[in-house]
Amino acid sequence: MLKRTKIVSLINADQTIDQVLVKGWVRTRRDSKDFSFIEINDGSCLKNIQVIANNNLANYEEVKKLTTGSSVAITGALVESKGGNQKYEIVAQEVEIYSLAPDDYPLQKKKHTDEYLRTIAHLRPRTNKYGAAFRVRSELSFAIHKFFNDRGFRYVHTPIITGSDCEGAGEMFQVTTLDLNNVPKLPNGEVDYSQDFFGKAAHLTVSGQLNGEMYALGLGDIYTFGPTFRAENSNTTRHAAEFWMIEPEMAFADIYDDMDLAEDMVRFCVKHVMEKCADDLALFDKFVEPGLIAKLQNIVDNGFARITYAEAIEIMQKSGHNFEYKPEFGIDMQTEHERYLAETHFKRPVIVRDYPKEIKAFYMRLNDDGRTVAAMDVLVPGIGEMIGGSQREERYDVLVQKINEMGMKEEDYSWYLDSRKYGSVPHAGFGLGFERMMMLVTGIANIRDVIPFPRTPNSINF
RNA sequence: UCCGGCUUAGCUCAGCGGUAGAGCAAUCGGCUGUUAACCGAUUGGUCGCCUGUUCGAAUCAGGCAGCCGGAGCCA
Numbered sequence: 001m002l003k004r005t006k007i008v009s010l011i012n013a014d015q016t017i018d019q020v021l022v023k024g025w026v027r028t029r030r031d032s033k034d035f036s037f038i039e040i041n042d043g044s045c046l047k048n049i050q051v052i053a054n055n056n057l058a059n060y061e062e063v064k065k066l067t068t069g070s071s072v073a074i075t076g077a078l079v080e081s082k083g084g085n086q087k088y089e090i091v092a093q094e095v096e097i098y099s100l101a102p103d104d105y106p107l108q109k110k111k112h113t114d115e116y117l118r119t120i121a122h123l124r125p126r127t128n129k130y131g132a133a134f135r136v137r138s139e140l141s142f143a144i145h146k147f148f149n150d151r152g153f154r155y156v157h158t159p160i161i162t163g164s165d166c167e168g169a170g171e172m173f174q175v176t177t178l179d180l181n182n183v184p185k186l187p188n189g190e191v192d193y194s195q196d197f198f199g200k201a202a203h204l205t206v207s208g209q210l211n212g213e214m215y216a217l218g219l220g221d222i223y224t225f226g227p228t229f230r231a232e233n234s235n236t237t238r239h240a241a242e243f244w245m246i247e248p249e250m251a252f253a254d255i256y257d258d259m260d261l262a263e264d265m266v267r268f269c270v271k272h273v274m275e276k277c278a279d280d281l282a283l284f285d286k287f288v289e290p291g292l293i294a295k296l297q298n299i300v301d302n303g304f305a306r307i308t309y310a311e312a313i314e315i316m317q318k319s320g321h322n323f324e325y326k327p328e329f330g331i332d333m334q335t336e337h338e339r340y341l342a343e344t345h346f347k348r349p350v351i352v353r354d355y356p357k358e359i360k361a362f363y364m365r366l367n368d369d370g371r372t373v374a375a376m377d378v379l380v381p382g383i384g385e386m387i388g389g390s391q392r393e394e395r396y397d398v399l400v401q402k403i404n405e406m407g408m409k410e411e412d413y414s415w416y417l418d419s420r421k422y423g424s425v426p427h428a429g430f431g432l433g434f435e436r437m438m439m440l441v442t443g444i445a446n447i448r449d450v451i452p453f454p455r456t457p458n459s460i461n462f
Numbered sequence: 463u464c465c466g467g468c469u470u471a472g473c474u475c476a477g478c479g480g481u482a483g484a485g486c487a488a489u490c491g492g493c494u495g496u497u498a499a500c501c502g503a504u505u506g507g508u509c510g511c512c513u514g515u516u517c518g519a520a521u522c523a524g525g526c527a528g529c530c531g532g533a534g535c536c537a
Binding site (some may be wrong): 052084108244245437446 | 487488489500530532535537
């Protein structure tokens with residue numbers, strides 16, 4: 001019994017083969033006088049394999065009815081092509097038709113808009129662009145695991161459902177089994193969560209960082225890579241309600257180790273995808289973001305610029321550029337500022353560190369100047385903030401003071417404070433939005449197009 | 463959530479006060495080792511929804527909805 005061969009193997013074959021079996025979907029069919037050209041794609045690579053179906057096939061009349069989107073299994077000989085656009089083609093000995101796609105198949109042999117393809121997200125993986133995007137997504141995921149694994153980082157699975165409503169990274173989705181039409185109430189009118197599944201209010205995680213820190217302080221170097229949820233009503237090209245985040249955490253590390261790790265990781269992943277997905281990236285370079293490959297090569301070769309927040313403000317003040325919001329020490333940087341730094345001034349990714357403490361989270365380590373914290377953001381051309389990280393405040397007293405200063409409840413963080421109470425060490429980490437790195441690598445400008453089935457406000461189809 | 467734009471054939475769009483068009487797709491036919499093949503014919507639309515203005519509305523006005531872009535929030 002002949003085994004199926006994937007098209008990627010046939011495209012890259014080093015010699016002809018007497019008999020092969022390929023299975024896939026018809027992309028296009030062109031009839032000739034005595035035979036028909038059928039292009040088959042099986043998703044194993046961007047390229048199609050061209051099949052010659054001669055009119056001596058037993059079911060040739062059926063073969064001539066093959067439409068775009070139909071599924072077939074073809075047995076035949078892999079031979080050198082007489083045409084100019086491909087090295088090999090298959091001369092069919094047998095064409096088995098699994099299923100004929102009716103004439104209302106929504107994907108045509110032409111370019112569709114991304115907006116239209118979003119309305120048929122269940123079928124878009126059958127297009128060149130989205131096939132390429134999701135092959136890259138897979139390869140980029142693997143690159144992340146490979147990078148950390150090679151460096152001895154342990155992969156930690158932090159919880160998706162969390163009982164702490166104060167992870168401090170945004171609005172949360174509530175998780176409940178209570179009957180929303182008949183919610184149990186306490187005498188004071190508040191919801192009686194003691195009757196809920198967990199006996200208290202529960203939410204979907206917005207970050208695994210606090211949990212990740214606990215494991216770094218036991219295993220040394222760890223990372224998480226999993227889904228994250230934000231109930232923010234954000235309607236932009238770079239926000240989704242459900243996205244994947246990578247959060248490494250290193251014990252015995254400071255902000256400089258953290259920046260090195262972030263830069264090394266991005267450069268490793270970009271290089272990996274450039275090597276493994278060359279055809280797919282070539283498609284993006286041609287149709288999605290002209291200059292993409294040169295941009296990525298620049299990232300691999302030249303690395304990131306590094307400045308402090310104070311220097312960033314100074315650069316912008318001296319730039320003569322007319323900002324809508326005047327850059328001054330103390331402001332939270334706006335999109336226009338981030339874009340100016342990465343796109344106009346440095347023209348490459350830039351790491352900004354040492355932000356004013358007032359605009360950053362409680363767990364970031366207070367610098368010796370007393371007014372900035374050891375936080376760093378990686379700003380990327382075209383995307384903005386791709387990574388946010390920091391050295392964590394390891395001093396118990398300072399951390400408690402920060403918690404109180406920010407009006408948070410100390411008792412809510414008792415387990416987190418334990419890590420500073422017992423054997424506290426300097427440590428650092430960051431969070432990287434996986435989809436934003438996908439946007440960087442593919443040039444795809446909308447986050448909805450780098451997630452298989454994106455979830456955004458008012459949109460949860462498929 | 464705020465600001466702006468868009469919504470006409472299956473898809474991409476034109477038409478912008480006088481009663482609906484093109485290209486592509488689809489269907490049929492022709493031609494051809496073709497490359498999103500090519501040539502010809504045919505089919506296909508309550509012009510997003512509701513109200514109003516007008517002799518007359520796809521076209522003007524108001525409301526609603528959906529989508530897109532920008533901003534905020536962030537990853």
